[in-house]
Amino acid sequence: MRRRGFLAGVSGLALSTALPLRAAPPAILETEPFGPETVIEMARTLAASEYTVRAEVPPEWRDLTYDQYRRIWFDPRNAVWSDTDLPFRMDLFHPGLYFPRPVEIDVVANGEANRLAFDLALFDKTDDAPDLPDDASMGYSGLRLRYRYPEETNPREFAVFQGASYFRAIGADQQYGLSARGLALRTGDADGEEFPEFIRFWVETPGSDDTAVIVHALLDSPSVAGAYRFEIEPGPACLIRVEATLFPRVDLDHVGLAPLTSMFLYDETNRSRFDDFRPGVHDSDGLLIWNGVGEMLWRPLANPRALGVSGFVDDGLRGFGLMQRSRKLSDFADLEAHYQDRPSLWIAPEGDWGPGIVRLVEIPSDKEIYDNIVAYWRPHEPILAGSEHRYAYNMIWGDERATDAPIPRGDVARVMQTYIGANFNRDGQVVAIDYAEHPRIGDPLEDITVRVSADLVEPSEGVLQHNSETGGTRLTFGFDPEDNEALEFRAQLFREGEAVSEVWLYRWTSS
Numbered sequence: 001m002r003r004r005g006f007l008a009g010v011s012g013l014a015l016s017t018a019l020p021l022r023a024a025p026p027a028i029l030e031t032e033p034f035g036p037e038t039v040i041e042m043a044r045t046l047a048a049s050e051y052t053v054r055a056e057v058p059p060e061w062r063d064l065t066y067d068q069y070r071r072i073w074f075d076p077r078n079a080v081w082s083d084t085d086l087p088f089r090m091d092l093f094h095p096g097l098y099f100p101r102p103v104e105i106d107v108v109a110n111g112e113a114n115r116l117a118f119d120l121a122l123f124d125k126t127d128d129a130p131d132l133p134d135d136a137s138m139g140y141s142g143l144r145l146r147y148r149y150p151e152e153t154n155p156r157e158f159a160v161f162q163g164a165s166y167f168r169a170i171g172a173d174q175q176y177g178l179s180a181r182g183l184a185l186r187t188g189d190a191d192g193e194e195f196p197e198f199i200r201f202w203v204e205t206p207g208s209d210d211t212a213v214i215v216h217a218l219l220d221s222p223s224v225a226g227a228y229r230f231e232i233e234p235g236p237a238c239l240i241r242v243e244a245t246l247f248p249r250v251d252l253d254h255v256g257l258a259p260l261t262s263m264f265l266y267d268e269t270n271r272s273r274f275d276d277f278r279p280g281v282h283d284s285d286g287l288l289i290w291n292g293v294g295e296m297l298w299r300p301l302a303n304p305r306a307l308g309v310s311g312f313v314d315d316g317l318r319g320f321g322l323m324q325r326s327r328k329l330s331d332f333a334d335l336e337a338h339y340q341d342r343p344s345l346w347i348a349p350e351g352d353w354g355p356g357i358v359r360l361v362e363i364p365s366d367k368e369i370y371d372n373i374v375a376y377w378r379p380h381e382p383i384l385a386g387s388e389h390r391y392a393y394n395m396i397w398g399d400e401r402a403t404d405a406p407i408p409r410g411d412v413a414r415v416m417q418t419y420i421g422a423n424f425n426r427d428g429q430v431v432a433i434d435y436a437e438h439p440r441i442g443d444p445l446e447d448i449t450v451r452v453s454a455d456l457v458e459p460s461e462g463v464l465q466h467n468s469e470t471g472g473t474r475l476t477f478g479f480d481p482e483d484n485e486a487l488e489f490r491a492q493l494f495r496e497g498e499a500v501s502e503v504w505l506y507r508w509t510s511s
Helices: 003-012 038-049 066-072
Strands: 026-032 073-074 088-093 106-111 110-116 121-125 143-145 156-162 166-169 177-179 196-204 211-221 224-233 238-248 255-263 265-267 286-290 295-300 308-315 319-323 344-348 355-362 372-379 389-397 417-422 429-435 448-454 461-467 473-479 486-495 503-509
Touching: 003 088, 026 106, 038 211, 038 224, 038 238, 073 088, 143 211, 156 238, 177 503, 255 319, 255 389, 286 355, 295 308, 295 417, 308 503, 319 372, 429 486, 429 503, 448 473, 473 486
Parallel strands: 106 196, 295 503
Antiparallel strands: 026 110, 073 121, 088 143, 106 110, 143 156, 156 166, 166 177, 177 255, 196 211, 211 224, 224 238, 238 389, 255 372, 286 295, 286 319, 308 355, 319 344, 344 389, 355 372, 417 429, 429 473, 448 486, 461 473, 486 503
16 A cells, blocks of 8 residues: 555655744534543444445545645644643644545543634645635544653654554654554455544543543444544653454454554565665564464565465464564665664553464565555454454554563564575575574573474574674574475574574565
């Protein structure tokens, strides 16, 4: 899905220069009572009725070109709470182009929801921007949240909700990368995917001492309605606690909970396919799973020639996420995209999600502007029509290595990088796996047991060496693909029978 460049560009337009504050927040269109169960009751009522497609904005807005859309942007001096001393600000996105069906946005204060009127005067524009109709009831396409960090003057953005049920967040020193969604339905199915949409948002006015802002969202689609609550705390890592309640209209036999969407074009496993000066191009480089038996599974991402779908069966899932472990500028050599500063995203379920699979979908891609990676939790049992399904989870958007908001994990050595290519004689393949330095590996390496296996071929005996550049350990092995088009590999290190590394999993393909 082509979202990355567009959303990043629009987000940056309004905040490219520091501006003095001016108190001209949006007008209120109407006011209604609001309580903790308001959105849940609305979702329950919505699910009991037939699905109705929302109205679109006038054609002048829908027919905007990409360049015309970018000529209009929100003036941050008009942000919600700009007339207060609160450290939080909320900006608004106008509809049109890729966002033909607007959403309603309410600001909640003192038990009341105040629906914001659309006002074109809240936006700035270039001199050649097109003339457009200005209807107070039209709605917006999404919202952006900003926070003034201590000792700083200007608030910086940390989260965006815009388009279908997509949202993104970043730590304080990061740049936008992967996205999350409220819900995924039938991802990768032959009959096509259904994209539920957030159709209305309620943003609670934070207190003067609050360090987090709360966003409620109403979700709707032909198959399901839902109520979401996001508690979002900016910081070195952005922390989001999600509570969701689903009300299916039909049996949801292929539903994705806590879905993540990212981009992987190439790295050292498949660089030979791309004529590019950069050694890697990706927002995420691996799927990490902490399963119910305590194993840390690391699956490097791939950009396959044909659609790839992998399932990791589990019961008692502790967490999963899409990680960006390449953290040096030299990993990408890209002075503009700053892929090394993209966040990793970890999902930690609250309570027992029961049996199911972490499902990874890898879509062939030839350009970095497309999202081609999806990961989510698929419950083993369908969520039945007419039922009510509540679940919660925590999200950590940040750097996996951080000490202030670390991603929970088992105490074993991380896989840092995977290299794959032809051997010296060009009659087989070589795999090199670099592990981060970890005291459980230790010395001597001769005491480490290496277990490498594949489903259809016999890999060579693994060789361990110290890597003087990383300070860690490298495992190398070879294999002859024979006539196989795809192979599944597993590798892990042990000392005295105890695992000292993550489980490395990989699907090798011949093309």
